[in-house]
Every structure is written in structure tokens, then in C-alpha cells.
Amino acid sequence: MIVFGVLLLLLALFGAPLFAVIAASALASYSREDIDLSALVIEFFSIAEMPVLLAIPLFTFAGYVLSESQAPGRLVRLSQALLGWMPGGLAIVSLAACAFFTAFTGASGVTIIALGAILYPALAQSGYDSKFNLGLVTSAGSLGLLFAPSLPLILYGIVAQVPIDDLFLAGILPGMLMLFMLAGWSLWVNRGTAQPLAAFSWQKVASALRESVWDLPLPIVVLGGIYSGYFAVSEAAAVTALYAIIVEVFILREIPLRQLPDIMRESMLLVGGILVILGVSLASTNIMIDIGAPQQLLAWISGFVSSQTSFLLLLLLFLLVLGAILDIFSALVLVVPLILPVALQYGVEPVHLGMIFLATMQLGYLTPPVGLNLFIASYRFERPITEVYAATFPFLVILLLSVIVITFWPSLSLVFL
Amino acid sequence: MLARLARWGKAAEDTVLVLLLSAMIALATSQIVMRNLFDSGLIWADEALRLMVLWLALAGAVAAARADKHISIDVLSRFLPPIGFRLARTVTHLFTAGVCGAIAWHAWRFVASSREYEDTLLGDQPAWIFQVVLPVAFALMAWRYLCLALTAFVALFAKRRGDAAS
Numbered sequence: 302m303i304v305f306g307v308l309l310l311l312l313a314l315f316g317a318p319l320f321a322v323i324a325a326s327a328l329a330s331y332s333r334e335d336i337d338l339s340a341l342v343i344e345f346f347s348i349a350e351m352p353v354l355l356a357i358p359l360f361t362f363a364g365y366v367l368s369e370s371q372a373p374g375r376l377v378r379l380s381q382a383l384l385g386w387m388p389g390g391l392a393i394v395s396l397a398a399c400a401f402f403t404a405f406t407g408a409s410g411v412t413i414i415a416l417g418a419i420l421y422p423a424l425a426q427s428g429y430d431s432k433f434n435l436g437l438v439t440s441a442g443s444l445g446l447l448f449a450p451s452l453p454l455i456l457y458g459i460v461a462q463v464p465i466d467d468l469f470l471a472g473i474l475p476g477m478l479m480l481f482m483l484a485g486w487s488l489w490v491n492r493g494t495a496q497p498l499a500a501f502s503w504q505k506v507a508s509a510l511r512e513s514v515w516d517l518p519l520p521i522v523v524l525g526g527i528y529s530g531y532f533a534v535s536e537a538a539a540v541t542a543l544y545a546i547i548v549e550v551f552i553l554r555e556i557p558l559r560q561l562p563d564i565m566r567e568s569m570l571l572v573g574g575i576l577v578i579l580g581v582s583l584a585s586t587n588i589m590i591d592i593g594a595p596q597q598l599l600a601w602i603s604g605f606v607s608s609q610t611s612f613l614l615l616l617l618l619f620l621l622v623l624g625a626i627l628d629i630f631s632a633l634v635l636v637v638p639l640i641l642p643v644a645l646q647y648g649v650e651p652v653h654l655g656m657i658f659l660a661t662m663q664l665g666y667l668t669p670p671v672g673l674n675l676f677i678a679s680y681r682f683e684r685p686i687t688e689v690y691a692a693t694f695p696f697l698v699i700l701l702l703s704v705i706v707i708t709f710w711p712s713l714s715l716v717f718l
Numbered sequence: 719m720l721a722r723l724a725r726w727g728k729a730a731e732d733t734v735l736v737l738l739l740s741a742m743i744a745l746a747t748s749q750i751v752m753r754n755l756f757d758s759g760l761i762w763a764d765e766a767l768r769l770m771v772l773w774l775a776l777a778g779a780v781a782a783a784r785a786d787k788h789i790s791i792d793v794l795s796r797f798l799p800p801i802g803f804r805l806a807r808t809v810t811h812l813f814t815a816g817v818c819g820a821i822a823w824h825a826w827r828f829v830a831s832s833r834e835y836e837d838t839l840l841g842d843q844p845a846w847i848f849q850v851v852l853p854v855a856f857a858l859m860a861w862r863y864l865c866l867a868l869t870a871f872v873a874l875f876a877k878r879r880g881d882a883a884s
Contacts, residue, residue, distance in 0.1 A: 312809070312810055312813055313790070313791050314791055314792070314793055314794045315792070315794050315795045315806045315809070315810055316790050316791070316792030316794075316795045316806065316807070316810050317790060317810035317813050317814055318788035318789065318790050318810075318814055319788070319789050319790055319791065320779075320788060320789070321788075321813060321814040321817040321818065324817050324820075324821060325813075325817050328817075328820060328821075338820070338824045339824040339825070339827045339828040339831070341821065341824060342821065342824050342825040342827075342828040342852055343828060345821075345825075345852065346772070346828075346849065346852065348771065348772045348775060349768045349769050349771065349772040349848075350768060351768070351771075352764065352767075352768060354768070354771045355742070355746065355767055355768070355771050357771075358739065358742065358771065358774050358775075358778075359742070359743065359746070362739060531754065532750050532754075535746070535767075536746060536747075536749070536750050538746075539742075539743055539746030539747045539750065540747060540750065542743045543743050543747045546743075561736075562732055562735075562736045565735055565736050565739050565740075566732055566735050566736070566781060569735045569739065569774060569777065569778035569781065570778055570781050570782045570785060570787050571778075571782075572774065572775060572778045573774075573775055573776070573777065573778020573779035573780070573781060573782045574778070574779065574782050574787065574788050574789045575789070576771070576775030576778070576779070577775060577776075577779040577782075577788070578789060580775070626791060626793070627791065628789055628791075630789065631789060670793045671791060671792075671793055
């Protein structure tokens with residue numbers, strides 16, 4: 302059994318798709334427990350029994366449509382008009398725009414590609430140090446993960462069976478904290494050199510608003526619709542998808558109709574990848590709960606962890622390591638069902654656990670060896686990967702500090718609930 | 719011949735993805751309109767939407783298998799020399815093909831038993847019609863990964879020959 306486990310781990314580390322590795326381990330456990338192997342398929346089929354899952358393909362597709370359009374440029378110009386008057390304005394603009402965009406596109410790396418391409422040269426032009434610039438754009442690429450309606454938030458709600466609207470509310474302050482800490486640090490680093498972009502001008506704000514007139518309803522419709530109870534999260538996703546098509550294809554005509562099938566295909570590759578992992582993880586979770594894995598985990602941990610504080614510390618360390626080797630979606634579906642019962646025993650709220658989990662996983666985008674943002678930035682801006690590591694490191698430290706605050710200050714996540 | 723088959727396969731795959739996603743958007747938004755404006759809606763719509771998510775997930779997974787774009791960790795193979803890399807790919811692709819084949823087989827058994835027990839979905843429709851996508855999708859993925867494994871395997875020898883020639 303141990304040999305089989307090591308073999309699977311090696312296969313995973315050598316690049317076998319995770320869904321196949323998870324499925325193989327689930328099949329092996331089923332056959333050891335003398336359960337019919339078609340149980341895996343029955344579990345997989347329960348994907349068709351989760352109404353909220355509808356939100357995942359629809360939001361992902363809408364995000365892809367937006368990033369293929371001119372919306373990223375408009376977002377940057379609007380942020381410039383609103384925030385550019387501050388010292389170090391462009392750095393703040395970059396952070397705010399990236400966070401907003403990531404919330405809508407689901408932190409799959411599209412932020413760096415869509416916004417980074419505009420911000421990276423703009424920051425260089427405004428005289429920011431190239432190392433700071435590279436680090437900022439790379440780390441901002443996954444900022445906003447905690448803001449509604451980001452994909453990982455929705456997936457956590459599905460896996461942990463927590464109302465997704467609660468998670469949307471809970472993410473506001475922790476997400477703001479990350480944003481403000483990075484912004485504060487950017488100001489501090491550039492205190493000698495950073496110039497305001499331009500004086501604040503109502504005229505510029507008005508023209509940027511006019512330009513974005515078709516994009517602005519989107520966040521209002523999505524968030525307003527969900528919080529006012531007009532529609533559920535999955536319906537908000539449907540509205541977003543339809544609205545994005547109507548505006549970008551038919552009104553603004555920034556995406557030709559014949560390009561739409563390609564965008565659909567590209568976005569559904571990601572969705573297929575995530576949902577297949579979810580499907581086989583449902584099976585592996587099921588067997589792990591059957592054999593009492595969470596109880597064993599709890600018994601083991603309670604041997605040396607007694608207080609909530611020390612549990613949170615251990616959790617944080619574990620998640621940091623996990624985030625460094627596993628992508629956020631696989632980590633969510635595989636690990637949350639195991640640690641949630643344990644966390645409950647230590648009095649950690651499921652919603653707070655979600656914030657800790659996602660905030661820590663966000664660091665995983667920036668940590669070697671598999672940090673997705675590092676590779677995308679290295680590829681996109683044609684810098685050696687080691688240079689990206691070094692440039693991102695200070696931002697990683699700031700984000701780590703914010704994760705520590707989020708972990709040990711539960712009311713930050715729970716104040717609105 | 720094979721190239722044409724592959725081209726048709728991709729076209730069919732794209733068509734399925736586009737139709738499913740478009741239908742999903744249309745159905746979900748029309749439900750909202752009907753509920754909020756006319757206080758009505760199609761009874762079967764919610765269940766149909768959930769089934770479409772499953773189909774879309776499987777169609778997306780098949781498309782991702784074609785492009786070898788499934789989520790993976792892959793930290794070690796980039797340190798390998800080219801030959802080792804191709805060897806690792808041959809092994810991981812074969813493994814994935816095997817797992818998909820096993821899932822397809824058990825999915826087939828699942829569908830067969832659902833047919834035998836005359837399970838129904840969407841009112842009184844036979845459930846197996848909707849479930850049969852499971853074995854089909856995993857069989858297609860198994861086939862895809864088998865092709866990828868063969869490609870990697872052949873490249874292994876092509877590279878050797880290239881080395882010998884130079």
C-alpha cells in the first residue's frame with residue numbers, strides 16, 4: 302500500500318494529471334475496502350446534483366470574454382483617473398485594478414496576461430524600479446482572490462457547504478487588508494521617487510466613467526443582485542456571462558462573433574480540468590470519510606496540539622507547504638473535507654477557515670517551485686525565473702504578514718456575518 | 719485519414735462545447751426572467767442545467783486531454799534531460815490512459831445497472847441516456863492519452879536516431 306502511494310506521488314511529481322492520480326488512489330482504496338469500483342462513478346455523477354456548480358463555467362467564461370476585450374485597458378484608465386493623484390499612484394492603480402479583475406476572472410493567471418501587459422510597460426515608463434515593477438505585477442496577479450465572485454471562493458463554499466453569500470461578505474475585509482498592506486509597502490519603497498501620476502481632475506474621471514459606461518453595471522448587477530436576493534449566485538453568473546457577450550460582442554464589438562467559439566473552448570478547458578478533479582475528489586473524500594480519516598487526523602493532532610492558537614499555527618504552516626506544491630483548486634477539493642471537521646473541533650468557524658485557506662493558497666501562486674504567477678510572469682515579460690523569484694520575494698513577505706493577521710484575527714472575516 | 723479523423727473530432731468537440739455553453743446561458747437567464755417577471759419557469763430547467771454542467775465538465779475534460787492541458791504538478795520532469803522527459807511523459811500518459819480506461823469501464827457498468835433498474839431523470843426520461851456521457855467521455859480521454867503516450871514513445875526513439883546520426 303505504501304509502495305503504491307509512493308508510486309502515485311512520483312507519478313504526480315513527474316507530471317501525471319492530478320485527476321488521474323486522485324482517481325487511482327480512490328479506486329485502490331475502494332478495492333481494498335471491498336466496495337464496488339463503480340462507486341467512483343456514482344460519486345462523480347453527483348457533480349450533476351450541485352446547483353451552485355453552474356456558477357463555475359459561467360463565471361469562467363465571462364472572465365475569459367472580459368480579458369479578451371478592451372475592458373482591462375478601460376479598467377486601468379478608470380483606476381488612474383480615480384487613484385492617480387496619490388503619491389505612488391500608478392502602483393496603487395495597478396494593485397486595485399488587478400484585484401478587481403482577478404475577482405471576476407478567477408485567478409487563473411489571466412490577470413497577469415491581460416492587465417500585466419498594460420501595467421508593466423506603464424510602470425517602467427513612470428520611472429519605477431524594474432525589479433519592484435516585476436514583483437508588483439507578478440504578485441498582484443492573484444490579488445483579489447478573496448473578493449466576490451472569485452472562483453476559489455465559490456468552490457470553497459461548495460466543498461465546505463457554507464453559504465456562498467456569507468463567503469462573499471467575509472472576504473471583503475481580509476481582501477482589503479492584503480490590498481492595503483501591499484499598497485502601503487509600495488508607497489514606502491517608492492517614498493523618495495514616486496510622483497503622483499497627475500492631479501485629480503473631474504474631467505478625467507468623467508471621461509473614464511463615460512468610456513466604461515458599459516462595464517460599470519457588471520459589478521453592480523452581480524453583487525447587487527446576489528446581496529439583494531434578486532438572484533442566486535449561479536444566476537448572477539448566467540447574467541454576467543450573457544451581459545459580457547452582449548456588451549463586448551454586439552455593443553462595443555471588441556470581440557468578433559467568430560472568435561467567441563474559441564473563447565468558449567479555451568475557458569471550458571479550464572472548467573473541465575477543475576470539475577474532473579472535483580468529481581474524482583468527491584470519490585476519494587467519500588472513502589476517506591468512510592475509513593474515518595478525519596477522526597484519525599484529529600486524534601493524531603490532538604496528541605500535541607491543545608489550544609486553538611497552536612492549531613491555527615500548525616494549519617498555517619501546513620497550508621503554506623500545501624500551497625507551494627498544489628494548485629488552489631485541487632488543494633480545495635482534496636484537503637478541505639479532511640481539515641474542516643478537525644478545525645471545527647478547535648472552534649474555528651468554517652467561514653474563517655475558508656479565508657485562511659484561500660489567503661494562504663494565494664501565497665502558493667508566488668512560491669517556488671510551482672507558483673503559477675512566477676512562471677506566467679517569467680514567460681510573459683521574458684525575464685529569467687530566478688529574477689522573478691527575487692523580485693517577488695518582498696511582496697511575498699508582506700502577503701505572509703497579512704495572512705498571519707487574517708489567521709489570528711477571526712473577527713476580520715466574521716464581522717459582517 | 720487519421721489527420722482528418724482528428725480534425726473532425728476537434729470540430730465535433732468544439733461544437734458540443736459551444737452548443738452546451740450557449741444553451742446553458744440561454745436557459746439560465748430565461749429562468750431568471752420568467753421567475754422575476756412572470757412568476758413562472760420551466761420545472762425541468764434546474765435539473766437540466768445541473769446535467770449540462772456535468773456534460774460540459776466532461777466535454778471540457780476531453781478537450782483538455784487533447785491539448786494535454788489537465789492540471790498537474792510536474793515539478794520533477796523539467797529537471798530531466800530530453801530523453802528522460804520523453805520517457806517520463808510516456809509513463810505518465812500510459813498511466814493516465816489506464817486510469818481513464820478503468821473509469822470508463824466502471825462507468826459503463828454504472829450505466830448498464832441504471833438501465834437495468836430503469837432509473838429516471840427529468841421526470842420520466844430514462845437516466846442512462848444522460849449518464850452514458852460518462853463512459854464515452856472517459857473512453858475518449860483514455861484514447862487521447864494513449865495517443866499522447868505513443869507520440870512521446872515514438873519521439874523517444876526519433877531522438878535516439880537523431881543523436882546517432884549526429
